Amino acid sequence: MHCSAEAKQEHRKQSRTRAMASPSAAVLALLVSLASMAAPANARFKAMQWTPxxxxxxxxxxxxxxxGGACGYGNLYTTGYGTDTAALSTTLFQDGYGCGTCxxxxxxxxxxxxxGSPVITVTATNLCPPNWAQDSNNGGWCNPPRTHFDxxxxxxxxxxxxxxxxxxVMYRRVPCVRRGGLRFALQGNSYWLLAYVMNVAGAGDVGEMWVKGGSSTGWIRMSHNWGAAYQAFAPLGGQALSxxxxxxxxRRTIIATNVAPADWCLGLTYEALVNFS
Incomplete structure (x- = not known):
């Protein structure tokens, strides 16, 4: 699980991880289709109405x-979010479930x-915390129940x-358009896996998450740690992770199979072929 510097360097040189070459795109597309069958027909996220x-x-x-920021995305350049980002007030941040929304x-x-009222598009990557020392209409802009963007x-x-x-401003929540698949940045130790989920398309958010280690475990429900991070307390080293x-x-569900190979390393990010739409 703790890989050498050389192994990490080799991983970063790859345009795709070995996990992407394992299952075929056709198989992954089938898994996504099967997982989505349980979702309602209108599960794809649509733009909402304009709101002040x-x-x-x-x-x-x-x-x-x-x-960095409260969502845990780290360097926003390397993780693909860039500078078109926002810190959300508590009302929109929703204890971290608002991370990744657009x-x-x-x-x-x-x-x-x-x-000309140019329209910009931003991704939520941080929390704008309340400031109860100031009035909500005079400095305490992010105090609940205000909806505010920093x-x-x-x-x-x-x-x-x-x-x-x-x-x-007038704002509306819109579908997130992302290039590539879901990305999982792995941290933790031999008995604790902490996964940061990034580059999520569609609604942009994650409400529930499970992990599976090779063929030796069933689906293990992960608990919400903070921001866009989910955790599982289980020995998963030496197993390919799905x-x-x-x-x-x-509430749409998708499955990303064999995202990380059996020799996955902590501190690395692995990309799946699948994403929400």
């Missing part, structure tokens, strides 16, 4: 302060809004003058 809120920003133009928004009703500065600057500090995920919003 407010947006601020944190950090500077480099977006360095947005790296929103369109446009600045409205302020002289600081750019002409954007990266580069994202904010795409729709409004940054000097405004805070602007009214994962089953259910969307928090749509």
């Amino acid at each position: 809120a407010h947006a601020t920003f944190y950090g500077d133009e480099t977006a360095a302060e947005t790296m 929103y369109q928004m446009r600045c409205t009703g302020s002289p600081s809004c750019y002409r 954007l990266s500065k580069p994202a904010f600057m795409k729709m409004a003058e940054w000097r405004a500090g805070i602007v009214p 994962f089953k995920l259910t969307s928090y919003t749509t």
